[in-house]
Amino acid sequence: MAELWQALKDAIHLIVSRDPEVIDITWRSLRVSAASTILAALICIPLGGLISFRNFWGKRLLINIIQTLYSVPTVCVGLFVFLMLSRAGPLGAFHLFFTPTAMVIAQTLLIVPVMLGLTISALSGVDKTIKDTTLSLGANEFQAIWAIIKEARFAIVAGVLLGFGRAISEVGAAWIVGGNFAGYTRVLTTAISLYSQQGLFALAMALGIILITMALVVNIAVNVVQQRR
Amino acid sequence: MKKTIHGLLALLLLAALVIGSIGCSQSEDFGKAATAESRLRVATTTSLYDTGLWTYLEPKFEKEYNVQLDVYYAGSGQAIEYGKRGDVDVLTIHDKPNELKFISDNYGVGRVPFAYNYFMIVGPESDPAGIKNMTPEDAFKRLYESGSGKFISRGDNSGTHSKEKAIWKAAGHADYAAVKSAGSAAGWYLDAGSGMGPTLQKASELSAYTLTDAGTFLAYKSDLQLVPIVDQGAILLNVYSAIVCTKSTSQDMAQNMVTFLTSPEIQELIGKYGVKDYGLQLFTPCAGNEPAS
Numbered sequence: 474m475a476e477l478w479q480a481l482k483d484a485i486h487l488i489v490s491r492d493p494e495v496i497d498i499t500w501r502s503l504r505v506s507a508a509s510t511i512l513a514a515l516i517c518i519p520l521g522g523l524i525s526f527r528n529f530w531g532k533r534l535l536i537n538i539i540q541t542l543y544s545v546p547t548v549c550v551g552l553f554v555f556l557m558l559s560r561a562g563p564l565g566a567f568h569l570f571f572t573p574t575a576m577v578i579a580q581t582l583l584i585v586p587v588m589l590g591l592t593i594s595a596l597s598g599v600d601k602t603i604k605d606t607t608l609s610l611g612a613n614e615f616q617a618i619w620a621i622i623k624e625a626r627f628a629i630v631a632g633v634l635l636g637f638g639r640a641i642s643e644v645g646a647a648w649i650v651g652g653n654f655a656g657y658t659r660v661l662t663t664a665i666s667l668y669s670q671q672g673l674f675a676l677a678m679a680l681g682i683i684l685i686t687m688a689l690v691v692n693i694a695v696n697v698v699q700q701r702r
Numbered sequence: 703m704k705k706t707i708h709g710l711l712a713l714l715l716l717a718a719l720v721i722g723s724i725g726c727s728q729s730e731d732f733g734k735a736a737t738a739e740s741r742l743r744v745a746t747t748t749s750l751y752d753t754g755l756w757t758y759l760e761p762k763f764e765k766e767y768n769v770q771l772d773v774y775y776a777g778s779g780q781a782i783e784y785g786k787r788g789d790v791d792v793l794t795i796h797d798k799p800n801e802l803k804f805i806s807d808n809y810g811v812g813r814v815p816f817a818y819n820y821f822m823i824v825g826p827e828s829d830p831a832g833i834k835n836m837t838p839e840d841a842f843k844r845l846y847e848s849g850s851g852k853f854i855s856r857g858d859n860s861g862t863h864s865k866e867k868a869i870w871k872a873a874g875h876a877d878y879a880a881v882k883s884a885g886s887a888a889g890w891y892l893d894a895g896s897g898m899g900p901t902l903q904k905a906s907e908l909s910a911y912t913l914t915d916a917g918t919f920l921a922y923k924s925d926l927q928l929v930p931i932v933d934q935g936a937i938l939l940n941v942y943s944a945i946v947c948t949k950s951t952s953q954d955m956a957q958n959m960v961t962f963l964t965s966p967e968i969q970e971l972i973g974k975y976g977v978k979d980y981g982l983q984l985f986t987p988c989a990g991n992e993p994a995s
Contacts, residue, residue: 559789560787561787565788571774653774654772656770671899672925
């Protein structure tokens with residue numbers, strides 16, 4: 474109990490004193506997770522629209538596979554990306570191993586299934602008559618998809634936020650592909666893991682509080698933008 | 703028309719954010735361009751890291767050689783794997799048999815010892831297995847035969863784990879797998895699967911014995927309910943060596959790391975490290991020479 478109280482005090486102190494190491498890892502957490510969320514959204518929203526809109530053989534199976542991938546352990550995604558990007562691996566020549574870019578790639582791979590699955594669910598929740606109306610008004614396929622995406626935008630944004638949440642909270646992949654190097658690839662979650670291994674529990678919890686606070690700020694910002702429309 | 707322009711602008715902004723986020727992260731760090739070659743990667747054994755020695759040496763090295771140093775925290779076994787893959791440039795580990803194999807398999811350029819201390823068996827003050835002040839080999843024999851004291855193993859192919867297996871062998875139990883399965887079944891042998899710092903914490907929580915290097919134990923002592931139980935024995939010598947990896951693409955800078963660690967100035971700093979905070983040397987420098995025990 475004393476440690477939790479100490480953690481809260483530490484968190485406030487770290488924020489107020491603008492501790493440079495904490496600012497560094499917080500900013501990096503935000504940048505890496507924002508980049509992977511945006512990349513994943515750019516992939517998943519159009520792709521989700523296409524999958525949802527078209528009928529093809531194996532569509533049900535594909536959606537099942539996507540939903541199964543929700544449960545992929547973050548460590549496994551990290552291992553997969555490590556094997557790809559390692560100097561001894563097929564993409565080793567790009568020297569991406571142990572870099573923040575590798576972390577973005579790993580996190581993007583991690584959240585694409587979630588975001589894709591939720592986008593498809595969101596779109597299938599849209600009233601079928603909207604699709605028919607837009608088509609009968611002369612829209613081509615892409616315009617029709619775009620119209621449905623706009624209809625489902627609240628649910629889609631919810632999926633994007635969930636993707637961001639999963640990206641910013643994960644440790645396994647970030648540690649394996651990033652290496653947790655101080656000042657280069659250390660983020661909030663890997664720092665929390667390291668400090669708790671070293672017995673610095675209050676400090677680890679303080680960073681956890683900062684991470685949640687940051688997620689709260691992001692959520693509020695997104696909600697404000699959504700309400701304005 | 704207006705909506706399309708808004709849409710395009712939003713898309714451009716997003717693209718800029720994405721590219722900026724990725725590009726930014728490559729060239730941060732005090733304005734230095736961080737290509738793969740201006741960074742040196744060292745894979746270090748956890749005991750050198752948990753004592754804070756690397757945190758102490760890192761800025762000195764970076765300043766002297768004008769390079770970004772990335773210190774990867776891993777057990778010696780994992781460090782060796784990364785060295786074989788060429789993902790790190792230098793290893794600083796303490797597992798002589800596997801180090802020599804690494805070099806004879808042509809993954810390492812050479813083995814340069816730079817510091818040493820001693821392993822010790824630590825445990826609860828109550829000493830349930832009655833092994834205090836025995837030799838390490840006898841202590842392990844007693845643990846196995848009596849089963850009256852819990853023992854926590856690193857279990858992670860680290861240098862410390864290697865030393866543990868060597869002591870089991872010297873105690874007459876060359877089949878480590880048999881020790882582990884018999885001990886686990888009987889409930890006194892626990893496999894922690896973690897670094898030195900976390901394993902010590904677990905031993906403290908569970909009132910168990912464990913094998914540790916003196917440096918990490920001293921650094922964590924004030925938070926632990928453990929005392930030294932066995933600390934005499936030639937087999938307990940613990941030598942840290944630096945090895946340049948042959949697959950490294952930064953051979954010169956990697957060599958600089960070896961030069962740095964064996965330089966008189968840094969050797970003196972290593973010898974003094976921890977004396978102020980813990981009252982004792984955590985490491986004894988040995989400048990490239992294998993200590994004579």
